[in-house]
Amino acid sequence: MAEVILHNVTKSYGPQTALSGVSMTIADGAFVVLLGPTGAGKTTTLRMVSGLDTPDQGDISINGQSTKGLTPAQRNVAMVFQQYSLYPHLTVRENMEFPLKSPLLRTPRAEITRKVAEVAEILQISHKLDNKATALSGGEMQRVSIGRALVRNPAVYLMDEPLSSLDAKLRADLRVELKNIQSNLGATFLYVTHDQIEAMTMATHVGVLDHGKLVQFGTPREIYEQPVSIYAAGRLGQPHINILPADLFGPAPSNATHIGLRPEHIQQGEGQDALVKRIEHLGDQTRLHLSFKNHDLTTVTDAHTALRAGDILRIQPQRPFYFDANGTRI
Numbered sequence: 001m002a003e004v005i006l007h008n009v010t011k012s013y014g015p016q017t018a019l020s021g022v023s024m025t026i027a028d029g030a031f032v033v034l035l036g037p038t039g040a041g042k043t044t045t046l047r048m049v050s051g052l053d054t055p056d057q058g059d060i061s062i063n064g065q066s067t068k069g070l071t072p073a074q075r076n077v078a079m080v081f082q083q084y085s086l087y088p089h090l091t092v093r094e095n096m097e098f099p100l101k102s103p104l105l106r107t108p109r110a111e112i113t114r115k116v117a118e119v120a121e122i123l124q125i126s127h128k129l130d131n132k133a134t135a136l137s138g139g140e141m142q143r144v145s146i147g148r149a150l151v152r153n154p155a156v157y158l159m160d161e162p163l164s165s166l167d168a169k170l171r172a173d174l175r176v177e178l179k180n181i182q183s184n185l186g187a188t189f190l191y192v193t194h195d196q197i198e199a200m201t202m203a204t205h206v207g208v209l210d211h212g213k214l215v216q217f218g219t220p221r222e223i224y225e226q227p228v229s230i231y232a233a234g235r236l237g238q239p240h241i242n243i244l245p246a247d248l249f250g251p252a253p254s255n256a257t258h259i260g261l262r263p264e265h266i267q268q269g270e271g272q273d274a275l276v277k278r279i280e281h282l283g284d285q286t287r288l289h290l291s292f293k294n295h296d297l298t299t300v301t302d303a304h305t306a307l308r309a310g311d312i313l314r315i316q317p318q319r320p321f322y323f324d325a326n327g328t329r330i
């Protein structure tokens with residue numbers, strides 16, 4: 001496995017800047033998740049590292065070696081993209097064996113068979129190994145494309161929302177499996193997801209992209225507990241952070257325009273009156289949708305709450321964030 005360093009990477013497509021001066025170190029064995037809304041530059045970052053596309057400026061090194069002029073094969077990266085790209089005329093087994101049959105690798109036959117069986121078991125597709133790739137559901141095809149990456153031992157795994165087409169149960173299973181594989185192998189991962197749980201549970205580090213710029217890089221806890229801006233704070237957390245006028249609950253720092261409250265940072269039972277508008281029972285969690293001085297906010301409470309819509313509940317902020325007019329944390 002390897003360390004990947006992006007140094008000042010910039011890429012434009014015509015007038016559109018996709019990446020602007022992105023510098024980031026993906027340490028050997030790190031699991032880095034890129035977060036940002038559509039168009040932020042996540043896929044472009046993966047394409048730059050993979051060699052499918054090249055930066056206009058800046059450089060990317062893998063294991064201390066510049067990738068300038070190197071093809072994807074020479075970079076030894078394994079990619080899984082949102083749209084699975086299998087060889088339709090081959091079986092699942094043949095698709096998964098394919099990367100190991102590269103003449104460069106010279107993998108012994110018995111080793112190929114063992115590795116494919118092991119990965120198929122993890123991905124719960126052992127019973128489909130002899131099916132044609134086209135005779136599979138979308139979720140199965142996606143698992144085969146993940147399998148094709150996992151049979152290899154590349155410098156870095158690049159994955160673009162690999163679990164998004166799977167149903168919830170399988171997604172949860174594979175989230176745990178992928179994380180196990182990554183920790184056991186000490187593999188380096190660069191991974192794109194929109195899924196909060198994947199980001200919080202799988203990442204060793206999170207990179208927050210905003211219009212092609214890397215605005216924050218840190219552990220998931222750092223991003224959650226010490227966001228640099230409203231934008232970064234909004235990337236993690238379900239329910240979403242509440243962003244309200246700074247002085248809604250009382251005096252605020254003089255340059256603050258907004259207060260940011262994570263749902264769990266609204267203390268209940270003390271403070272000022274809020275109206276309970278709606279209660280959502282999610283099993284392990286209950287969400288309260290409140291109205292406070294004509295502003296909507298969301299908080300969480302215990303699963304067996306006696307509260308009902310129409311009740312009045314006292315609330316006050318606990319550990320608030322304050323932001324200035326640019327959205328920068330104070």
Ligand SMILES: Nc1ncnc2c1ncn2[C@@H]1O[C@H](COP(=O)(O)OP(=O)(O)OP(=O)(O)O)[C@@H](O)[C@H]1O
Pocket residue numbers: 013016017018036037038039040041042043044045
């Ligand atoms: N091949 C291309 N030609 C033109 N513009 C492109 C191309 N690839 C990306 N872009 C533009 O670059 C910007 C970044 O795109 P990118 O695909 O990296 O975003 P993303 O964060 O991965 O979004 P998504 O979550 O939708 O996948 C967008 O404005 C996009 O329209």
